[in-house]
Amino acid sequence: MSNFDTKKIRAGYNSEEHNYSVNVPIYQTAAFDLADTDRAARLWALEEKAGIYSRIGNPTVGVLEERIRLIDGGKASVAVASGMAAISYTILALAEGGGNIVAASSLYGGSQDAFKNFYTRLGIETRFVEDRHNPAAYDEYIDENTKAVYIESISNPNAELYNVEDIAKIAHKHGVPLVVDNTVATPYLYSPFEHGADIIVYSATKGLGGHGTTVGGIIVEKGDFNYSPERYPQLYKKLYKSRDRQGNPRSPHDLAPESPLVILIRALYLEYIGAALSPFSAYEIIQGFNTISERLSKQVSSAEKIVEFLETRSEVEWVRHPSAKNSPFKSLAERDFPRGAGAILSFGFKGTLEQFDEFIGHLNYFSYHVNIGDVRSLIVNSPKTTHGEFTAEELKFADIPDNLVRISVGLEDPRDLIEDLENAFNHVFGNERREA
Ligand SMILES: *Cc1c(COP(=O)(O)O)cnc(C)c1O
Numbered sequence: 357m358s359n360f361d362t363k364k365i366r367a368g369y370n371s372e373e374h375n376y377s378v379n380v381p382i383y384q385t386a387a388f389d390l391a392d393t394d395r396a397a398r399l400w401a402l403e404e405k406a407g408i409y410s411r412i413g414n415p416t417v418g419v420l421e422e423r424i425r426l427i428d429g430g431k432a433s434v435a436v437a438s439g440m441a442a443i444s445y446t447i448l449a450l451a452e453g454g455g456n457i458v459a460a461s462s463l464y465g466g467s468q469d470a471f472k473n474f475y476t477r478l479g480i481e482t483r484f485v486e487d488r489h490n491p492a493a494y495d496e497y498i499d500e501n502t503k504a505v506y507i508e509s510i511s512n513p514n515a516e517l518y519n520v521e522d523i524a525k526i527a528h529k530h531g532v533p534l535v536v537d538n539t540v541a542t543p544y545l546y547s548p549f550e551h552g553a554d555i556i557v558y559s560a561t562k563g564l565g566g567h568g569t570t571v572g573g574i575i576v577e578k579g580d581f582n583y584s585p586e587r588y589p590q591l592y593k594k595l596y597k598s599r600d601r602q603g604n605p606r607s608p609h610d611l612a613p614e615s616p617l618v619i620l621i622r623a624l625y626l627e628y629i630g631a632a633l634s635p636f637s638a639y640e641i642i643q644g645f646n647t648i649s650e651r652l653s654k655q656v657s658s659a660e661k662i663v664e665f666l667e668t669r670s671e672v673e674w675v676r677h678p679s680a681k682n683s684p685f686k687s688l689a690e691r692d693f694p695r696g697a698g699a700i701l702s703f704g705f706k707g708t709l710e711q712f713d714e715f716i717g718h719l720n721y722f723s724y725h726v727n728i729g730d731v732r733s734l735i736v737n738s739p740k741t742t743h744g745e746f747t748a749e750e751l752k753f754a755d756i757p758d759n760l761v762r763i764s765v766g767l768e769d770p771r772d773l774i775e776d777l778e779n780a781f782n783h784v785f786g787n788e789r790r791e792a
Contacts, residue, residue: 360427360544361649368422374415382639383407383415401601402611412627416635420560420642424574427543428556431579432615434622435572435638439539439559440466441631442573445621446535446557447475451503452590454479458497458532459506460488462514462754465743467537471506472750482506486753489684491522498530503587504555505532509548510540510698512728513738513762514755515677517685517697524552533581539563540728544652545695554581555617562729563699565644566651570637575621579614591616598623651731651767656696658770662763665774666703671781673704673759699765700728702738704757711784712737712759718780721768733766733773 357363374381388407390396398404407413417435425433436442447457459471461484471482487493494505505527507518520536527534533554538546542563548556558564560572585592594605608616626632660679666672667681678689678697689697705712716724722735726742736742738760739751746754
């Protein structure tokens with residue numbers, strides 16, 4: 357099974373192991389029978405891998421974990437209840453006990469606020485790299501207490517791209533892993549591990565599940581990063597709960613030398629903070645993922661048409677998408693995103709706040725709300741909503757102008773979407789109405 361479209365449907369599922377059910381079944385159960393005491397002993401010693409309790413593992417959730425792991429080419433994966441849980445578990449586990457993270461200065465609003473104002477409360481400081489597209493700039497911020505470098509493969513809301521290879525080289529030179537949030541790109545448009553990333557985090561809520569129905573997250577570990585015991589003692593600390601049958605405590609590194617981070621996250625973070633993905637949610641995400649290529653390829657093509665349209669409008673100050681005329685990310689997009697560089701774009705609205713309110717009110721086919729990667733097209737004024745927690749300086753630092761409007765392109769007919777935007781512009785700015 358080597359091609360994406362076969363894996364997206366079949367990877368990680370063998371019907372013989374599930375009563376020959378053609379579709380992935382929902383294992384709606386909190387716990388699993390241990391059968392007999394000897395089997396219980398095997399399960400506790402991790403000699404046999406099977407369900408015990410759905411907080412730490414469930415067969416429906418397991419199919420999703422395995423499918424994404426196989427597609428991304430990782431060694432281990434764990435699904436959790438949201439994208440933010442995936443990000444927080446990864447950061448907290450890597451920087452357990454304190455340290456710093458070196459991150460690009462323009463991230464998804466929730467991530468940026470968490471790095472700046474939440475992880476700091478837990479002793480983890482983040483150093484934001486303002487010159488974020490210059491790999492050498494990361495070098496200056498990394499020191500012996502740095503636990504990770506963090507970027508997004510396609511940033512939200514500006515759709516910026518990164519030279520991931522070169523940033524990975526700098527991180528690796530210091531013995532630090534590169535964590536990439538691949539939410540906007542999805543596994544269909546981009547494979548971070550092929551470009552040097554060590555850990556991928558996803559919000560499965562967005563394009564991965566793709567239907568705006570279900571919140572979820574996934575962490576994938578590539579499996580060849582060499583965590584030093586000095587920088588990452590938590591991966592080498594023996595856990596009594598992970599002891600073998602003879603009673604010898606084992607560390608995450610003892611259990612999985614290639615992917616100790618996912619073991620640590622499952623054994624302590626998922627187990628004790630408990631943001632477990634429900635089997636029903638995993639099922640919904642699996643259904644959505646079946647059509648990811650068909651959805652994303654159409655959404656990307658529609659996004660490119662909308663970019664072209666917006667570039668012709670006098671009410672638009674600028675357009676940001678790697679396909680935009682003067683995008684600085686054109687050559688990176690050509691090199692690294694052969695299937696297109698995503699279906700989110702932003703533009704600068706050239707008008708007053710009242711005109712903006714009127715513009716939003718006049719749209720019929722764009723829902724006004726804070727999500728992306730839905731089958732429905734969505735529009736939002738990011739500085740007031742998704743990035744509403746940012747101060748004026750923080751908005752400037754993250755390069756989110758006041759008049760930024762973000763669009764996530766859905767599966768409607770792009771001609772209708774363009775006409776909808778055109779009618780709203782004409783209505784607000786008093787241009788002649790286009791005849792049908
Ligand atoms: C939405 C989003 C998240 C957070 O995911 P949730 O599932 O909403 O918790 C993280 N990163 C990016 C890029 C996102 O768009």
